[in-house]
Amino acid sequence: MIYYVTNQKQIDPLFKACTVEDMLFYFKDHIDIQVDTETTGFFDFKNEILLLQLGDFNNQYVLNFIELTKEQKNLINNQIFLNLNICKIFQNAKFDIKFLWHYGFDIVNVYDTMLAEILLNAGKNTPDGFYSLFSLGKRYCNIELDKETRGKINSYGFSSRVIEYAANDVKYLETIKNKQIDGLQKLELANDDCQDIYTVCGLEMNAVIVFASIEYNGIKLDMSKWQEVQKLVLTEQDIVARNVDEIVWQEPKLKKFQYIYQDLFTTAHNTTTVNWASPIQKLKVLKKLFPEIQDTSERIMSQYKSKHPIIGRLLDFNKINKLDSFAKKMPEHVNKITKRIHTDFWQILDTGRVSSNKPNLQQVPSRTELGGKMRSCFVPEEGYKMVGGDYSGCELRIIAEFSKDPVWVNAFKEGKDLHSELCAITFGIDIKNVKTATPFKPNIKYRDVQKTLNFGLAYGMSEYKLADTIDITVDQARAIIDKFFKAVPKVKLFLDMLGKLGKTRGYIKTAKPYGRIRWFDGWDSHDFKRLGEIERQSKNHPIQGGNADMTKLALVLLYRIIKENNYPVKLIHQIHDEIQTEVKEEFAFEWSKIMESVMIKAACTILKEVPMVVDCKVAESWSK
DNA sequence: ATGGGCCGCCC
DNA sequence: GTACGGGCGGCCCATC
Numbered sequence: 001m002i003y004y005v006t007n008q009k010q011i012d013p014l015f016k017a018c019t020v021e022d023m024l025f026y027f028k029d030h031i032d033i034q035v036d037t038e039t040t041g042f043f044d045f046k047n048e049i050l051l052l053q054l055g056d057f058n059n060q061y062v063l064n065f066i067e068l069t070k071e072q073k074n075l076i077n078n079q080i081f082l083n084l085n086i087c088k089i090f091q092n093a094k095f096d097i098k099f100l101w102h103y104g105f106d107i108v109n110v111y112d113t114m115l116a117e118i119l120l121n122a123g124k125n126t127p128d129g130f131y132s133l134f135s136l137g138k139r140y141c142n143i144e145l146d147k148e149t150r151g152k153i154n155s156y157g158f159s160s161r162v163i164e165y166a167a168n169d170v171k172y173l174e175t176i177k178n179k180q181i182d183g184l185q186k187l188e189l190a191n192d193d194c195q196d197i198y199t200v201c202g203l204e205m206n207a208v209i210v211f212a213s214i215e216y217n218g219i220k221l222d223m224s225k226w227q228e229v230q231k232l233v234l235t236e237q238d239i240v241a242r243n244v245d246e247i248v249w250q251e252p253k254l255k256k257f258q259y260i261y262q263d264l265f266t267t268a269h270n271t272t273t274v275n276w277a278s279p280i281q282k283l284k285v286l287k288k289l290f291p292e293i294q295d296t297s298e299r300i301m302s303q304y305k306s307k308h309p310i311i312g313r314l315l316d317f318n319k320i321n322k323l324d325s326f327a328k329k330m331p332e333h334v335n336k337i338t339k340r341i342h343t344d345f346w347q348i349l350d351t352g353r354v355s356s357n358k359p360n361l362q363q364v365p366s367r368t369e370l371g372g373k374m375r376s377c378f379v380p381e382e383g384y385k386m387v388g389g390d391y392s393g394c395e396l397r398i399i400a401e402f403s404k405d406p407v408w409v410n411a412f413k414e415g416k417d418l419h420s421e422l423c424a425i426t427f428g429i430d431i432k433n434v435k436t437a438t439p440f441k442p443n444i445k446y447r448d449v450q451k452t453l454n455f456g457l458a459y460g461m462s463e464y465k466l467a468d469t470i471d472i473t474v475d476q477a478r479a480i481i482d483k484f485f486k487a488v489p490k491v492k493l494f495l496d497m498l499g500k501l502g503k504t505r506g507y508i509k510t511a512k513p514y515g516r517i518r519w520f521d522g523w524d525s526h527d528f529k530r531l532g533e534i535e536r537q538s539k540n541h542p543i544q545g546g547n548a549d550m551t552k553l554a555l556v557l558l559y560r561i562i563k564e565n566n567y568p569v570k571l572i573h574q575i576h577d578e579i580q581t582e583v584k585e586e587f588a589f590e591w592s593k594i595m596e597s598v599m600i601k602a603a604c605t606i607l608k609e610v611p612m613v614v615d616c617k618v619a620e621s622w623s624k
Numbered sequence: 625a626t627g628g629g630c631c632g633c634c635c
Numbered sequence: 636g637t638a639c640g641g642g643c644g645g646c647c648c649a650t651c
Contacts, residue, residue: 278647279630297631322632325645346642353635353641360643363634371633395635395640459640469639528636540640547635548641576635576641 002167006064012160015062020072023054023061024079030056032111033080034089034173035096037065038150038166043098045337051158053170054080060167064158073103081107087194089113089173091133094347097212107209111194113173115204116180118348119189123507123519123537133169140176145169188515197556198513198605203549204348206556210571211345211354213559217570217582218340219361219378219622221330226377230327233370237324240316244276247310253288254310276317286310299468323370333359345574351541352516352548353576362575364622378622385588387569388623389595389616390578391550391603393418395458398546401610402511403494407487412610423450425487426480440472453484457495458543460536495539502538503531510545511606518545546606547577554579554602561598567591573622580622592616 003023004015011017027033038051052063054076068076080086081100086109090096093112100107114131121130129135137145149165158166181201184190190201197203248254257274274281282296289308294300298318304311333341344357356362364378365371380386391397396418400408407425411418423446424431427438434447452469453461467477485492502508502520510516518541523530555574558581562569568584569591579599583591596616603612617623 275647280647295630318631319633322645326633329645349641351641355642356634357643360634363632363643365633367633456639460638461640462638464638466639526636530637532637536638536640544635544641578635 001059002164003059003061004064004163005061007067008064012163014160015163018061020063020068020075023063024075026059026061027054027080027086030086032056032087032089032174032177034060034170036090036166036169036173037096037099038162039099043095043102045102045335047099049099049103051162051166052076053166055167055170057171057174060170062158062163062166073105077105081105084109087111089177091136091169091173093208094212094215094345097209098216101212101216109195110209111177111205112208113176113180115208115347116177116184116201119200119204119516120180120183120187121519122348122352122517123350123521125522136176137172140179141172143172145172187517189517197553200352200514200516200549203514203552203556206559207552208347210555210559211347211574214571214574215342215344217572218335218338218342219572219580219582220340220381221334222377222379222621223331223334225379226327226331226374229370229373229377232373233320233323233327236370237317237320240313240320241276244310244313244317247313248274248285251289251308251310254285257285276314277321282314286314319368323365323368323374326365326374330359350518352510352545352552354548354552354574361573366623372623376621376623379620380582383585384582385585386580386619386622387583387588387592387595387616388578388580388619389592389599389614391547391599392613392615394547394550394577394603394612395543396454397603397607397610397612398511398543399458399491399494401607402542403488403491404609405488405490405494408491409610415613419447419451419454422454422484422488423447426450426453426484428483440476441470444470449480450484453480457491458540460495460499460539498539498542499535500538502534502541508538508541510542510549513605514546514549516545516549550603550606551577551579553605554599557598557602558595561594583618588618592618 002015003018004011005018005020005023034055036053037049039047039049041047049065052065054061054063081088088107088109089111091112092114093110097107097110113136117131117136134145134147137143145168146165149161181190181194184201190199193202195202195205197206248257257272274285276282279296283293286293286296289310290304293304296314298315301311301315335342341359341361343359343361346355346357349355364375366375397412400412407421408418411421420431420434423434427446429446435445438444438446438449449470452466456466456469463474463477463481466481467474498508506521507517507519518537520534520537523534551574555571558579559571561567562571568587570582571579572582573580579595581591581595596614599614600612
């Protein structure tokens with residue numbers, strides 16, 4: 001039965017009229033309630049809720065949200081949303097939660113059918129729309145839900161079709177949830193309590209509220225500072241462009257090309273204007289100098305760096321061009337109402353990591369000097385500080401923990417520098433000399449080779465890639481890798497075991513207590529390219545995914561602590577192994593200590609033997 | 625308008 | 636018979 005909660009005298013006979021109080025009475029002893037909202041658009045601090053739907057399989061209540069009084073909203077909030085005993089089931093909860101917060105509601109105990117479905121299928125090749133409610137309805141309930149009506153809902157009143165559509169959107173969620181939970185339990189991704197944060201399911205269902213809050217809070221961009229940096233970028237870009245131009249002018253082989261900066265009076269006839277931002281045009285010009293050059297990427301071009309001065313200039317151009325596009329775009333993402341930037345997270349990638357969209361705040365430049373300046377434009381409000389924490393050497397510690405290699409474990413236990421320790425062993429040199437040049441390449445230090453190796457092995461790096469990365473021959477690279485694995489045999493055993501496990505079972509999991517699963521499909525025993533991929537992904541998933549599990553747990557614990565104590569702290573960003581918060585000035589130092597201990601506590605859930613180190617800093621801006 | 629490819633930014 | 640894991644997106648350019 002569909003109930004329509006409204007003040008209207010006449011309603012469609014298909015529906016029953018009822019009051020908020022009637023509805024609350026019906027839900028009194030429920031443990032699951034299915035929730036959805038219909039809104040005027042995507043959440044942007046301006047769009048509004050039109051309908052709020054609450055229901056179970058038998059009865060769906062469609063509330064005309066515009067007519068709800070403050071008292072009625074309070075009742076719904078206290079008796080349903082804040083009721084710990086009632087699980088609120090959503091499809092894509094993050095969307096609705098932000099709207100509900102905007103109207104003064106708060107929420108605990110959430111289950112998201114979309115997230116559960118993503119967990120169940122991580123790594124699988126799924127078609128577009130696989131996680132939509134329409135698709136879930138079909139798979140789990142064999143029902144064809146209406147997908148036309150959404151978007152045709154307007155604020156002029158609600159037609160019967162709209163109300164029926166809205167009701168159906170919450171009718172099947174509980175059925176879907178129950179079937180998903182069966183699947184999740186079979187894979188040990190959930191236990192009887194789907195909110196248990198020490199299972200993957202419970203972790204994600206708690207984390208969705210945290211990611212909603214990070215998006216809702218947003219992050220402040222100091223606009224005038226940003227414009228200053230943008231000017232610096234433009235100045236630099238101009239210099240680089242003129243440098244390119246000058247070299248083209250001086251190079252006889254490039255006589256017929258010119259760049260826009262070419263002085264009009266000296267321009268020769270029959271010239272072609274080159275857009276250096278175009279890979280195709282750039283390649284055409286470079287082929288005049290190096291007919292065999294394949295593309296204009298940094299990887300390829302840098303091999304020609306010593307052969308012609310234009311190469312270095314074009315590399316500079318590519319980089320500064322990139323920074324320029326960041327500089328140009330970022331201000332467009334500042335919300336008109338909040339004056340802050342609100343990203344949109346995708347909560348569960350195949351490894352369990354999170355990605356960030358529109359804008360991607362996980363790729364704000366930081367490595368170069370100008371990049372660092374761009375990052376420092378992200379600031380706290382007046383009277384607040386930025387407090388950030390990051391896991392130090394997170395992935396390397398995970399390798400140490402699970403390989404149990406004594407060299408790695410001891411390096412972390414004793415707080416030594418792992419790269420230097422391993423470097424001395426791999427190359428058989430004294431630890432004091434790890435920062436000296438290698439015999440095969442005088443511009444590369446021993447320790448840098450080791451660093452590349454240590455990080456690369458978590459990705460299943462081959463001798464070809466190592467050779468490419470540090471510019472040595474494949475034979476030299478192979479010799480280094482052999483020596484390295486001889487020095488730390490347990491690491492090799494561990495990684496080989498993971499690679500084999502993934503290939504034989506068709507899936508791989510992160511460590512206990514989580515065991516986040518990643519499936520491998522679309523391959524057969526002859527498909528060597530795919531098998532190579534699976535092997536590398538099998539090695540990487542427990543490492544990268546373990547990092548993701550730990551960071552998500554830290555976020556959930558931090559969110560709880562902030563709420564319970566009403567701390568003046570906002571979670572504002574997450575970058576894989578880093579968490580950023582905005583904190584009232586007078587509380588910043590104390591918070592940095594709390595944050596450090598909570599992040600370490602989260603890490604200890606996964607790392608039992610190897611210690612974790614968290615670098616927590618109070619700062620005036622987001623920095624490296 | 626749309627979409628694929630190039631290339632570079634992040635961890 | 637491959638050749639480094641996980642991402643996003645601006646820009647160019649071909650295509651419609």
